[in-house]
Amino acid sequence: MARAYEGIDLSGLPAGFVWGAATASFQIEGDAEHRGDSIWDAFCREPGRIADGSDGRVACDHVGRVGEDVALLRDLGVDAYRFSIAWPRVQPRGSGPLEAGGLAFYDRLVDLLLDAGVQPWATLYHWDLPLPLHEAGGWPARDTADRFAEYATAVHAALGDRVSHWMTLNEPWCSAWLGYGSGRHAPGIKDRAQATRATHHLLLGHGRAVRAMREQAPADHQLGIVLNLSGFGPAPSLGPEDAARVEAAVAPLDGIQNRLWLDAVLEGRYPQDVLDLLSPTLPEVIRDGDLAEISAPLDFLGVNYYNDQHLVPADGSSEQPKVSRPAEIPGGEGLVSRPEGDDVTAMNWPVTPDGFRRMLVRIGTEHPSAPPLVVTENGSAYEEDPADPLEDSKRVDYLVRHVRALTDAVRDGADVRGYFAWSLMDNFEWAEGYTKRFGLTRVDYDTLERRPRRSFETYRAIAVAQRAATP
Numbered sequence: 001m002a003r004a005y006e007g008i009d010l011s012g013l014p015a016g017f018v019w020g021a022a023t024a025s026f027q028i029e030g031d032a033e034h035r036g037d038s039i040w041d042a043f044c045r046e047p048g049r050i051a052d053g054s055d056g057r058v059a060c061d062h063v064g065r066v067g068e069d070v071a072l073l074r075d076l077g078v079d080a081y082r083f084s085i086a087w088p089r090v091q092p093r094g095s096g097p098l099e100a101g102g103l104a105f106y107d108r109l110v111d112l113l114l115d116a117g118v119q120p121w122a123t124l125y126h127w128d129l130p131l132p133l134h135e136a137g138g139w140p141a142r143d144t145a146d147r148f149a150e151y152a153t154a155v156h157a158a159l160g161d162r163v164s165h166w167m168t169l170n171e172p173w174c175s176a177w178l179g180y181g182s183g184r185h186a187p188g189i190k191d192r193a194q195a196t197r198a199t200h201h202l203l204l205g206h207g208r209a210v211r212a213m214r215e216q217a218p219a220d221h222q223l224g225i226v227l228n229l230s231g232f233g234p235a236p237s238l239g240p241e242d243a244a245r246v247e248a249a250v251a252p253l254d255g256i257q258n259r260l261w262l263d264a265v266l267e268g269r270y271p272q273d274v275l276d277l278l279s280p281t282l283p284e285v286i287r288d289g290d291l292a293e294i295s296a297p298l299d300f301l302g303v304n305y306y307n308d309q310h311l312v313p314a315d316g317s318s319e320q321p322k323v324s325r326p327a328e329i330p331g332g333e334g335l336v337s338r339p340e341g342d343d344v345t346a347m348n349w350p351v352t353p354d355g356f357r358r359m360l361v362r363i364g365t366e367h368p369s370a371p372p373l374v375v376t377e378n379g380s381a382y383e384e385d386p387a388d389p390l391e392d393s394k395r396v397d398y399l400v401r402h403v404r405a406l407t408d409a410v411r412d413g414a415d416v417r418g419y420f421a422w423s424l425m426d427n428f429e430w431a432e433g434y435t436k437r438f439g440l441t442r443v444d445y446d447t448l449e450r451r452p453r454r455s456f457e458t459y460r461a462i463a464v465a466q467r468a469a470t471p
Contacts, residue, residue: 005465006458008404012411015470018079018119018418019463021440022377024126024170025086026056027427031063035102036092038128039138039179040430043186052433059428061448063105070112072424072441072450077460080119082376082420083109084126084170085155094133094147098154106155110162121165121420123226124152124209127175127186134187139175139198142285145205152209157216164221167302167376168209171228172202173257184431192330196281200290203264207293214296226302226376227261229363231355235310235338246311252277252331253309266367268295277330300417301363302376305402307345308355311335346381346436351398353405360409360416372417378402379422381429381436389442395455403462421459425450 026040044055062069073081087094089102106122113120125148133144156166169175178185181195189195210223217223232250234243255274263271268291275283314336339350356378363370380398385391403419410416426439434445440456443449 005462006400008400008407008462008465010407010462010466011469012407013466013470014410014417016417017466017470018374018420019459019466020078020080020082020119020121020418020420021073021076021424021459022082022420022422023062023084023424023427024123025084025089026059026126026128027423027429028060028062028425029086029089030057030059030061031105032057034063034089035086036088037131038086038088039131039134039186040128042131042134043188046188049188050431050433051435054428054433056428060425060443065448065450066105066109067112068450069424070109070116070118072452073113073118074116075452075460076424076440076456077463078118079463080121080165080418080420081113081424082121082123082167084123084128086128087125087151088128088130090155091151092130092132094130094136094144095150098158103155103158106159110159114162119165120163121167122155122159122163123167123170124148124155125168125175126170127179129187138180138187139201140180140194141197142201142204145201145208148205149208149212153212153216156213160217160221164218166213166221166223168206168223168225169202170226170302170376171304172199172206172225173228173261175202177256193281196278197285199260199278200282200285203261203294204290206265207290207296210296210298211293222299224298224300224302224371224374225265226304227265228304228306228377229258229262229359230305231308231352231359232257232311233308235312235340237340238312242313245313246335249313249331249334250311253335256330256332262363262367264291264294265298265301266295266370268292298371300372300374301370302374303360303363304377304422305356305359305375306347306378306380307349308352309337310339310350310352312338345394345398346383347432349380351380351401353401356402357405357409357412360406360414361412364414370415372415374418374420375406375416376420377422378419379438381438384437384442390451390453392453392455395440395453396458399455399458400462 090098110120176198180189180198183190232253234246259271260274343351382394423438425441426437426443429436442451
């Protein structure tokens with residue numbers, strides 16, 4: 001068997017490297033009649049919130065087709081499957097005993113995965129906060145951190161006899177700053193102070209959950225959190241003067257997107273410039289002992305990476321495109337995002353594999369005591385070819401280039417132990433509804449038929465080649 005695949009030298013990846021695929025509960029499960037409402041259900045009911053007016057009530061009917069989907073994972077040849085527990089399915093009010101009926105679905109999923117030789121990796125929160133908790137204050141309320149820790153501990157106790165890999169939160173930046181800052185995501189609030197309080201309470205909930213889970217966990221359990229990280233820099237076409245303006249202005253963006261979360265989780269502190277930027281709310285909400293709880297030791301750090309941000313100065317030109325992330329981050333008001341050229345996904349995100357390599361290396365460089373890294377999401381959305389929707393050459397190219405960047409990062413010193421492709425299948429893409437497709441597997445939303453794309457076959461071949469290359 002070749003030691004490389006399409007020019008990727010896979011031999012440097014560590015023995016036991018985990019190849020996986022990932023999904024999230026609200027995006028695929030459906031079966032809404034057998035769970036409680038989440039903030040995303042309420043958000044979908046508000047006109048104009050979702051691009052195509054859709055919702056997640058049926059989604060991909062993963063609950064009804066779970067056997068078929070586990071068979072896809074077996075055919076894909078992955079070692080592991082990262083899925084999320086729907087908090088409203090197992091605890092509809094966000095407190096109290098777990099619902100036996102809701103828990104039964106995850107019991108079945110876990111058993112099917114193990115029977116198929118696929119390791120279950122469970123995420124406890126992927127954005128679907130039970131609606132009653134939102135009505136009681138949501139993540140801006142400190143009490144929600146305790147409710148999350150109680151929920152996480154109960155689910156861990158229920159499934160921990162078979163599930164040994166656990167992630168507390170998925171992308172808390174999005175929960176805080178898209179949910180409460182820009183309002184582009186549920187619950188749709190635009191309030192910088194609430195976003196700041198949510199930031200701290202999400203991290204506090206994570207830390208308290210890790211501590212409580214650790215107390216009851218067997219020695220082989222692996223606990224982590226998943227952060228979405230992104231680099232920031234000048235758009236390639238900028239001249240020296242404008243590029244220098246952008247470089248001088250990116251520190252606040254990097255602070256809110258990256259350093260806030262990494263420093264808090266790995267070092268037990270907030271960067272001083274972020275404390276200043278989010279003053280007075282962030283300093284006021286921190287209590288004695290909070291940061292020690294937030295920095296509870298982890299066994300791995302999950303990294304979600306899709307793209308770096310290419311930025312230009314916001315000079316008021318009507319020709320400049322709508323801003324994506326920068327305007328949603330305090331300190332980013334003077335910049336706009338401008339992907340350039342043809343190397344851009346359907347999400348209008350530039351394809352930046354070298355930024356992926358740099359980010360993986362950066363974490364270990366800036367945090368020498370960081371735990372091993374696992375890439376918990378990486379993937380791309382592209383428009384389908386109507387003549388052949390299974391031929392996704394651009395997604396294949398994105399996948400190959402990013403796996404190559406990962407192997408380069410490992411050779412540059414990054415301690416990366418796994419990679420999970422996003423996503424196993426097309427799904428409800430949050431505020432974009434069903435208009436954007438990330439799946440290695442195509443889903444026909446009329447019939448819910450699943451059909452693997454060429455990227456599915458490519459990913460399987462990469463994993464086979466790496467296993468053959470590793471002694």
